Amino acid sequence: MTDTLSFEETAAKYPEFPRLIMLKTDIHRRGVYYTPKAIEAVDVEKHQLGGTHIFGTRDGKLTKRPEAFVLRDGISVLSTPTPLENNPYVIDLIDDRLVLTDGENVLEEVFYWEKPDCYGKRTSSGASMQNIVGWLYLTPNRYCHFWTNDDGCRFCDIVNNLKQQKDEIEMQTRIKPKDVSETIKGALKEKGRFTAVCITSGSDFHGKEPFDKEVDYYIEILNSVSENFTTNKIPVQIACTAIHKEQLKRLYDNTNILSLTMNIEVLNEKIFKIVCPGKARWVGYKEWKRRLIDAVDIFDESRVNTGIVSGVEPALLFGFKSEDEALEAVIEEADKLASYGVSTVNMVWVPRPNTYLANQKNASLEYYVKLSYGLQEIRRKYNLKIDFDDYRRCGNHPDSDLARAF
Ligand code: SF4
Structure with missing residues (x-):
């Protein structure tokens, strides 16, 4: 795909789209x-x-x-x-x-960005707090087991990045719950700095039923976070694999979690199967969507969303013929999910060097503008809130940045 419009031309064509959010989107894109x-x-x-x-x-x-x-x-x-x-x-x-x-x-x-006060400090086991928490963004397990069978998502570099981090900085693959608890305690001493905790990891299909081990570990991690709070529920967002209804209930009932993300990555079945072979093999496209809808029964509307790595869908030869065709299909699927209470947020796809899709090009700025506006419009239509994944909580989704403006 080649760009048709520059930033200034896109800004002039869509004057209602906030200029700085558009600029941020283009910075992510380029x-x-x-x-x-x-x-x-x-x-x-x-x-x-x-x-x-x-x-x-x-x-x-x-x-x-x-x-x-x-x-x-x-x-x-x-x-x-x-x-x-x-x-x-x-x-x-x-x-x-x-x-x-x-x-x-x-x-x-x-x-x-100014760094949090807990940076440079260590837990009692000697773990570096800055390697455990980013902007209260925890990544307790940095290995994704889909990679074991070369089934990792084709845009993702998590394991290659981990190898580099292990070589160049003291990054652990799997963080101990006690280290998480102490790091959160250290971070929260800085009054007013953080508004939520986000947690994400690689997928782990092990267990009696697939992903039981992933659920067990998230429960341990979430409970170690909760040790620092006294309320029944805490502003935690977890981004996990699409787990089934009993596992969702186990996660909800045994933790103080408030909201849930299960990233489908691509809103098109054919592209999903090629770009996300591990997710397709272990869960499947239709089942992934069904589990998102199941999660609304447990977590409630406006508490469940799914992320897409936007720009992959029009970029690939086996995908859509044009950006407009891709956009229409994605918006239609996102609208359907929203009618069941599931919100969709987009992350601008960054073609990284250590991935299968390294040499591809992401979409035009105009595509991202129309997609972001379309996703936020869908939320308005179904009255879905996105305050657990907006510009203050995550900052990685141009569409939910719009929630502050529209
Ligand atoms: S599930 Fe896909 S995107 Fe997530 S860590 Fe594994 S390979 Fe990467």
Whole structure:
């Protein structure tokens, strides 16, 4: 797919779409490059550096660079450092200000994320707290068992990234619940910094029934998080494999969890089977959707969603003939899920080097604008809230960023 419209042309064509959310979407789409001066401006005592994310960077490097930055409206942008030859946006230091540039144009001032106070501290077992928690984003199991049979999702680099992290930083594959409890305790000492905890991991199909072990481990982890709260329910979002109804109930009844995400990744059965072979083999497309709908019975409407890696669907030769055709199909499936109380959020697909789809190109900005607007419109139509996965909780979904504006 080739871009048809630039950022400015897209902004002019869709004036009702908030400009800074559109810019953030395009930054995710094209990536960023930090100039040497912008790297020099990082204060390691103050700023949060990347390298501990569950997925890798677009340039395949773990070198310390800012994890994210904030635009002038307070919106966070997670950054994926990208080689200059891929035409990313560039962060530079000009006249003592950190700015986002595109060619000769200076677009916006940016502000690097400040790191949480618990960074640099260790739990009683010696584990590094910053390797356990990102922006209260926990990834307790960094191995995905679908990779054992080469069934990992074709856009995903989780295991290759883990190997690099184990070589270059002291990253553990599987985190102990006690270390999680102590890290959350340490993080919460910083008053007002966090509003929710997000948890995600690789899939684990082991157990008496497939994914029993994944459910057991999540219950342990969630209970270790809960040790730091006194309320019946806590603002935790968990992104797990699509588990069946009894497992969903076990998860809900034995933890203080409030909301649930089970990422289907692609809203099209044919592409799902090719792009997500492990999910297709162990659960299946129709069953994945059925389990999402089952989850609404347990967690309630406005508490269940599914994520899609958007831009994969129009990019592949075996997919749709055009972006418009892909968009129409995705919106139709998302609408159907929403009619049962399941919300869909999109993550802009980043073609990473250590993946099967490394050499593909993601979709045009116009595609992402129309998709994000369409998904938020669907939520309005069915009166679904997305406050457990919005710009303040996650910051990785252009459509739920719109919830603050529409
Ligand atoms: S289920 Fe797919 S996207 Fe999730 S960690 Fe495994 S391979 Fe990656």
